[in-house]
Amino acid sequence: MTAAVRDRARHAAAAALLLFLSLPGPVTASHPLDDSENAYFEQLPVVLTASRLPQSLQDAPGAITVIERPLIERSGYRDLARLLRLVPGMHVGQERANASWVSYHGLGQSIPGELQILIDGAPTYVPVSFGTAAWTGLPVFLSEIERIEVVRGASANSYGASALQGAVNLITRPAAEDPGEHVSIVLGDPGVRDVEVGWAGGSAPLALRLTAGEQADEGFRDLHDHRRTQRFSVRGDAQIDPENSFSFRLGTTRETTGRGYPDSPFGNNALRDGADSAHLVHLRWQHVDDMDKEWSVSAYHHQLDYRDSWIGGAPGIPEVPLSRDRRDLRSSIEFQRRDRWSETVRGVWGAEATLTQTRSPFSFSSTDSVRVPIYRLFSNIEWQATAPTRLNLGLALERSNDEGWRFSPRLYANHRLTPADTLRLGAGRAWRTTSPFERHSDTRVYHPANPALLLARPFIPNPDLRQTRADTMELGYIRQLRWARSTAEIRVFQERLRDMVIRQQVTPPPPAPVLAASIPTTQEQNFGEDLNVRGIELQWQAHPWKGGDLRLAWSALERHAGNDQVEAAIAPYTASLMWMQRWPQRWSSMVHLTRVGPVATGDSYLAGEPYVVRAYTSLDIALSRTVRLAGYPARLTLTALNLGPRHQEAANPAQQIGRSQPANRVSRQVYLGLDMRF
Known part of the structure; x- marks a missing residue:
């Protein structure tokens, strides 16, 4: 970071802090409010994700962003990842219309695996190779989501080593909620064609929610990035007796997407269509003695199949088959117990056993599956030390067959200065499990006519790779403000990451590949220095006038690693800034402006210098109206994304070699949606 940028960040942070502290104080008896304002100053939402305990947002051990269903519906968005732009510090960019790059604080190097993605608390993310989760292919519909809870900060204590820097929990609606049928149709340009149908209902003791649909579009202009996503899900909730209940969730997704570039160097990322599928089964038995005592047993299985093969080559180089085909399996069983031991102490503890399996003959030069069993013990204890002060102590032990036992402690203190002001201080340690691809990748390209002739070996394994460790300290302040009926949170933090995994060029072992000079060999290695990230985040939600809602998410970071490649990966x-407004005659609107600083993201078969995407601004708008069609309630929504000049958000570095202009720029998408309920 240059001195000028650093000074601007510091001045902006200071200005934000001064503004925050200078706003009018919390509600007191000397500041009477009208009925609408009094309603606003009720207790903040109860969240579940931070500690696995139901807690008020003010008492949770960590910074949390909640995105609720009304916002999801009114935004007009078709994809989950775009909603995460509302989270402070979250970097969300699109390398193409069907591929989003999502990481917290931009720590994604070649494989951004710092966030755990959960559906109703069940992990869905198996980090293997080339990018983060397939966000458009998750087996869940936006219409099913009741709210999204995003924990901003180390969450390995609650959800394991894939939650190094946070967790995104998609909490779906109970099957019995809002019974009836619904139909949704979306049409627009370029080639947007979505249809979704759903039904919810049933009779005691079983309630069901079934949803099926398809999304399709032609992607961004001048890019081969069309997609067709078919999705089906079932959620069932059964109340066996007053103490026992059983729930299940089944989801499946099949997705075909356009990939690659027509001028890809050596055909390393040539034009083709890939076909992916995902299947999720989640079963849960819950026994409740009372509101403070319960136990549950959960089992889930997640299978992902990727079909991505093509022909590479270049003038003077023979055509060779390339592939990223793979199958990922993740199976887990978990026991959890929640209890209250006294009036002031309660807690949750449990154990989990997980087996991850990955099979990718081309990536690993083997037909065998890479198997990684993981065992975990976890707990969180909440102690109300005094009426306004709560302490949260989290402890977790996790072991995999490759890396031994790891200990993840976390300690937070939350103190309510007044009913509307809360101070939070905390520290934690988390570990990130190295992925099978990082540790075992061994990609070899042979001459098609002479199988003994090695043309290229872009990846070699590193069995000695160590887990990344993150040590985090933070100071947070939540304040409910009489002014504009708003809630603001400021978070100041410092993160130190040790043994970060980065991709480095290395000398290949013999025999030397024929094209080693043009296609260098690389290996995932531990960065030799610590990465220190310091920053400030601001989250503000306000209702400044009738029918108006404002949401601001802002972050400024300083990063120090002594290495341009590592520092460039963090914006x-x-x-x-999102403004949502209800107008007369049942109209409503949404305006969402996003700004991201310069950042290097993306990866490819070819190694090279980091390519830094310039700072960009993205503008989205939506206009909707509730109506009645054939006597049934309906909503019409017109949405426009990426308004303004075309820009690049995430890059494939190989495509930028020798280019002065971005190879992949986002383009405008405009579509009209109709949602009806019967």
């Missing part, structure tokens, strides 16, 4: 700032 120095991100900002998001």
